[in-house]
Amino acid sequence: MAVSTLSSSVKIVSDWFVRPNRIFPGFDLPIHLPPWDMAMLNANYVQCGLLFAKPAEVANPETFMPSLLDNLRHSLSLTLVHFYPLAGRLATLQSEDGDDHFYTVCISCKDSPGARLVYATLDMTVSDILSPTYVPVVVQSLFDHHKAINHDGHTQSLLTVQVTELEDGVFIGCSMNHCVVDGTSYWHFFNAFSEIFQAFTGGKTDLNEISCPPVLERWFPGNMKGPINLPFRDAGEFVDRFEAPVLQERIFHFSAESLAALKARANREAETSKISSFQSLCALGWRSMTRARKFPEQQATGCRLSANNRHRLEPPLSPVYFGNALSTVRASATVGELLGNDLGWAAWKLHLAVVNHTSEGLITWNENWFKNPVIYKLGEMFDPFSVMFGSSPRFNKYGNEFGMGKALAARSGYANKFDGKVTAYPGREGGGSIDLEICLPAATMAALENDAEFMAAVTV
Structure with missing residues (x-):
């Protein structure tokens, strides 16, 4: 891949x-x-x-x-x-x-x-x-x-x-x-x-x-x-095997200080205090990768975030429920809207997608699935005009030592990757820092690496 x-x-x-x-x-x-x-x-x-x-x-x-x-x-x-x-x-x-x-x-x-x-x-x-x-x-x-x-x-x-x-x-x-x-x-x-x-x-x-x-x-x-x-x-x-295209994968690091500045900017531009650091970072990634892809202004685009449903259900599931309690939330816009507005505008759309992800909607989804079961097909779910943020920087990845001290790095395999897939990790130094593993074709990756707004937030 x-x-x-x-x-x-x-x-x-x-x-x-x-x-x-x-x-x-x-x-x-x-x-x-x-x-x-x-x-x-x-x-x-x-x-x-x-x-x-x-x-x-x-x-x-x-x-x-x-x-x-x-x-x-x-x-x-x-x-x-x-x-x-x-x-x-x-x-x-x-x-x-x-x-x-x-x-x-x-x-x-x-x-x-x-x-x-x-x-x-x-x-x-x-x-x-x-x-x-x-x-x-x-x-x-x-x-x-x-x-x-x-x-x-x-x-x-x-x-x-x-x-x-x-x-x-x-x-x-x-x-x-x-x-x-x-x-x-x-x-x-x-x-x-x-x-x-x-x-x-x-x-x-x-x-x-x-x-x-x-x-x-x-x-x-x-x-x-x-x-x-x-x-x-x-x-x-129903079995369907998706073959990922040829992609480059790169890890981009964002320090706690960089994320704090990004969050402050997004909240200031949206005239609110409710947007989180991660929502601000995802909005930056959505805008920057869309710009790197050079889509026409009228093209529809979206940004999906993985959402843990355990605490969203009423009554909530135990935080240690073992199984899948996972959905995605999605914000959408045209390319012209996304790039014609500021970071706060995009981050607010992601914030609304998260807060509107409620127990009622989750129960309805499950009830409808019982009536009409559908097995996901990754090839059909993959939207070449959107981006998808998976995993979470909140997971305890660097607390696992196995007698060898703190790990040097976390890495993932081939699985569930496609053009525009982003995997979030906690930064090794902790403190709220985040690493993003971004998967893109070579030409798009080169354009992202030359994106001034994105690279200004990346910490070397």
Whole structure:
């Protein structure tokens, strides 16, 4: 997908399937998926990971990786006790008897070999990954499930942890089925995995409890319950594989001070105090990427933001609800309107899209989906005239250490990327700083890099 290339390649050395450390009543029962989960069957797995420097002082370098892998394998087994759906596979329940028709997809842990742990090597350095202007294409190989869609979870693991050893570093990348988790749940698992690893390697023996246990019971709206009967007789009726175009990926950093100035400007121009730093940043990205694309003034354009629905529902879902509780909110305008007005105008439109994303609308969406189930097709959802901001700078990405100290960087894989896709990360230094991973064709990326308004906010 990316145009930058490096000659070295990732070599798989060994892999293991890991099951929960203990099994309990109900483990073998199917977990029925609600609309927000089921609609994701054609999306790619969620892929994100952390790059660590090898510790400078290692007592025995030859035993460092074997010891790390043993500790990761045992810690993963303990973590899966709390997040056991990730040890399963997807299963289709189907029966046909005359006019009666039943077709549904669920999570089944019965007879599953478990989650997958992979050890790989890469003859490159940390600098080889971080120094290039554009994210090297080899980063895509640091994750399992390359180009897989969630429906492939019928035969492939719902979770793989790939541990790739570099000459002077280690990359720990998770790929997780998007029918099972959204970004909030993804990082909830990652944080718990790190917590258990730290406790286990620190000599703690009672690991039956974690600081933030997940709520595993799936949420269905109102009195509706699973299983959901899909209007299909065969997966071929809805499975769709989207192939991303050739793109460049670049990480742009925005310091807390730069974001504060951007927020102040947006609020001043919109004559309000309600616009957030992230809304201001997204408005800047929307305007700048639209300008770089050189669309005609009458062209319609939009900006979509990922929205966590847990706290928006009435009554709210638990913040540790494990599953998909994700939607997108959208602001729209013509190119002429977007570029003819100021930053505050665009940021206010995004602010209104967020505040108007209410429980009533979410319940209505779910009820309508029950009546007319639709499986998303990324190729149809991709709008070449719009931009999409995914993930969140609020996720705890740099609090995961695995005995190697604070990560040097976070990186993502091939999954769910297209022209105009932006992934938000917290900045490594914290304090409210943000990194944006932007995916664009080479010519558009060059135009963005020459956009004075955008680059003035970027922090070197």
